Amino acid sequence: MITRLIALSVLLILPLPIVIVVLSSFTSAGYLSFPIHGVSLRWYGEFLGSADWLRVLGVSAVLALIGAFVSTAASFGAAWAVVRHRMRFGATYETILLTPLIFPHAAIGVIMIVTLSSLGWLGTFTGLVLVHCILTIPYAYRPIVAALRKSDPALEEAAASLGARPWRTFWTVSLPAARPGLVTSFLFSFIISFDEVTVTLFVVGPHVMTLPVQVFSEVLESASPVIAAVSATLVLFTTAIVFVLDRFIGLQFFVERD
Amino acid sequence: MPSHNPSSDLILQIEAVTKTFDANPAVDCVDLDVRRGEFVTLLGPSGCGKSTLLRMIAGFETPTSGRIKISGRDISRLAPYDREIGMVFQNLALFPHMNVYDNVAFGLRARNRTKGMDGKVREMLSLVGLEGFEERRTGQISGGQRQRVALARSLVTSPELLLLDEPLSALDLKLRRQLQVELKRIQQETGITFIFVTHDQEEALSMSDRIAVMNAGRVEQFGTSVETYHHPRTEFVARFVGETNLLKGVIVESEGANALLELSGTGARVPVPGGAQSVAGQGGQVTISIRPEHVNLGAPDEHLVPARVRSHSFSGATITYTLDSDAGPLLAQVAFKAGGAHPLAVGEAVSVGWPQTSVTTIPA
Numbered sequence: 012m013i014t015r016l017i018a019l020s021v022l023l024i025l026p027l028p029i030v031i032v033v034l035s036s037f038t039s040a041g042y043l044s045f046p047i048h049g050v051s052l053r054w055y056g057e058f059l060g061s062a063d064w065l066r067v068l069g070v071s072a073v074l075a076l077i078g079a080f081v082s083t084a085a086s087f088g089a090a091w092a093v094v095r096h097r098m099r100f101g102a103t104y105e106t107i108l109l110t111p112l113i114f115p116h117a118a119i120g121v122i123m124i125v126t127l128s129s130l131g132w133l134g135t136f137t138g139l140v141l142v143h144c145i146l147t148i149p150y151a152y153r154p155i156v157a158a159l160r161k162s163d164p165a166l167e168e169a170a171a172s173l174g175a176r177p178w179r180t181f182w183t184v185s186l187p188a189a190r191p192g193l194v195t196s197f198l199f200s201f202i203i204s205f206d207e208v209t210v211t212l213f214v215v216g217p218h219v220m221t222l223p224v225q226v227f228s229e230v231l232e233s234a235s236p237v238i239a240a241v242s243a244t245l246v247l248f249t250t251a252i253v254f255v256l257d258r259f260i261g262l263q264f265f266v267e268r269d
Numbered sequence: 270m271p272s273h274n275p276s277s278d279l280i281l282q283i284e285a286v287t288k289t290f291d292a293n294p295a296v297d298c299v300d301l302d303v304r305r306g307e308f309v310t311l312l313g314p315s316g317c318g319k320s321t322l323l324r325m326i327a328g329f330e331t332p333t334s335g336r337i338k339i340s341g342r343d344i345s346r347l348a349p350y351d352r353e354i355g356m357v358f359q360n361l362a363l364f365p366h367m368n369v370y371d372n373v374a375f376g377l378r379a380r381n382r383t384k385g386m387d388g389k390v391r392e393m394l395s396l397v398g399l400e401g402f403e404e405r406r407t408g409q410i411s412g413g414q415r416q417r418v419a420l421a422r423s424l425v426t427s428p429e430l431l432l433l434d435e436p437l438s439a440l441d442l443k444l445r446r447q448l449q450v451e452l453k454r455i456q457q458e459t460g461i462t463f464i465f466v467t468h469d470q471e472e473a474l475s476m477s478d479r480i481a482v483m484n485a486g487r488v489e490q491f492g493t494s495v496e497t498y499h500h501p502r503t504e505f506v507a508r509f510v511g512e513t514n515l516l517k518g519v520i521v522e523s524e525g526a527n528a529l530l531e532l533s534g535t536g537a538r539v540p541v542p543g544g545a546q547s548v549a550g551q552g553g554q555v556t557i558s559i560r561p562e563h564v565n566l567g568a569p570d571e572h573l574v575p576a577r578v579r580s581h582s583f584s585g586a587t588i589t590y591t592l593d594s595d596a597g598p599l600l601a602q603v604a605f606k607a608g609g610a611h612p613l614a615v616g617e618a619v620s621v622g623w624p625q626t627s628v629t630t631i632p633a
Contacts, residue, residue, distance in 0.1 A: 166362050171329075171349040172350075172352075172356040173376035174350050176350055
């Protein structure tokens with residue numbers, strides 16, 4: 012009974028801030044408040060009519076696409092080596108890949124400042140791609156490794172016995188067999204990258220800015236309800252991706268044991 | 270005029286092939302010749318090296334030493350995709366992202382033989398009885414149907430040699446028997462040489478032209494089903510292929526085609542094949558194998574070896590008795606006729622004998 016109550020209240024309390032943000036984005040007043048005064052789409056117009064907001068939205072989208080692609084490709088290579096070639100020290104290697112999950116983000120931020128400045132990439136788009144890849148690889152790796160462990164290693168042997176050379180086997184058998192894992196990895200990396208604030212905050216510069224970081228700095232300066240409208244859009248977008256993932260592939264990759 | 274080449278009807282020659290993993294021999298100096306169109310079974314317990322040998326023929330493992338030849342050509346170092354050998358895998362390894370048609374067509378596409386592909390694929394599907402299943406996903410069909418898809422896929426490129434790695438082991442008994450018959454039919458219809466790996470001796474006996482019984486990386490015996498069953502050459506083969514009674518003894522007389530064996534434990538003297546078939550001279554230790562269905566039971570003193578009934582089990586047409594004798598435990602399988610004599614009771618004293626022709630001698 013008590014545990015049910017706790018579970019129920021957690022379920023209600025967790026999404027509450029999101030509900031409040033979404034509701035307050037529809038205010039007609041000129042300041043951020045809750046409950047709202049009057050209903051309008053004024054702030055959505057402001058968001059989508061602003062060249063500055065659309066530019067950072069574009070940067071975030073392109074960054075997330077490139078980051079997700081690189082992370083997914085790199086994770087596939089890593090998972091392939093660990094699972095199919097039973098790489099030496101594979102378990103250690105896996106742990107290292109997953110460290111960004113347990114490392115404090117502030118520490119990663121500082122480390123990335125140092126690393127990127129020495130490469131001359133601080134405050135550049137390339138620097139952001141690198142940082143986002145490091146942050147998304149742990150999320151991209153798991154679904155792919157799970158998909159590869161599930162698929163039969165004899166698939167490649169079967170293809171070879173039927174006369175397929177290694178490249179054909181890779182494109183027509185190995186890659187499609189891992190497709191559910193690849194799609195999950197790509198979409199999750201995209202979400203993580205698209206919503207990332209903490210580490211990004213350390214490495215953005217005057218020439219390159221992402222949407223979530225822009226929201227953060229706006230919050231510090233003003234309390235314009237346009238922030239709520241931007242946030243609500245981000246929430247809608249993320250929810251849509253997760254919904255699609257759950258509907259067509261399932262999210263069990265994240266709770267399954269290897 | 271081309272001279273007759275005695276090796277031209279050999280499709281596969283395995284010459285002194287050894288495979289070691291971390292210094293442990295998995296396959297230990299195996300020689301094997303397979304004739305074109307034969308159904309050969311590699312039979313043995315798990316870990317005997319039969320699958321490793323098959324994987325070397327397919328090209329997934331490279332022999333540590335020795336040579337594998339297909340139609341006289343050494344292929345030991347050739348990549349699997351250059352070998353043109355078909356294979357049916359233990360877990361079938363059907364491509365999960367393709368439908369039945371694309372699975373079967375894969376080999377033709379991979380070898381760029383797409384001309385007339387459609388007809389070939391449909392011909393194969395009809396050979397295995399799967400017309401109309403072209404569009405099905407591999408996850409939407411039954412275990413037996415998946416088996417047929419795997420077979421059609423491996424046969425579509427018309428390989429000269431088809432390797433089958435325990436493909437029936439995941440199926441239930443009834444389906445298994447049905448597919449055994451079908452596999453044999455397809456093998457005879459296509460004339461393709463089959464090399465079939467199994468640990469099931471019944472499966473091996475019923476399907477094969479010849480059986481290679483493997484143990485600890487070696488081939489212990491290579492012969493027809495009948496030879497393997499009735500004339501096992503080693504104790505391992507006698508035990509592994511069917512049930513048998515193994516009795517130890519010493520040759521006490523050897524004259525011409527006949528010899529006399531004194532059974533250890535009982536002192537009973539029984540005639541055994543001598544002369545050319547003898548495996549040991551006078552005073553030599555031998556083991557004899559007698560299949561349970563050849564054992565005769567009689568009243569005490571009727572036969573040579575006295576025994577007592579320990580238990581019996583009824584299986585339709587026959588009753589199998591487990592007997593205790595001074596020569597060790599014995600199995601006797603006797604035909605059971607309805608309305609005939611009652612089965613022997615547990616504890617009843619009997620005597621055991623066998624026709625001299627049913628005795629196989631094995632070096633001890």
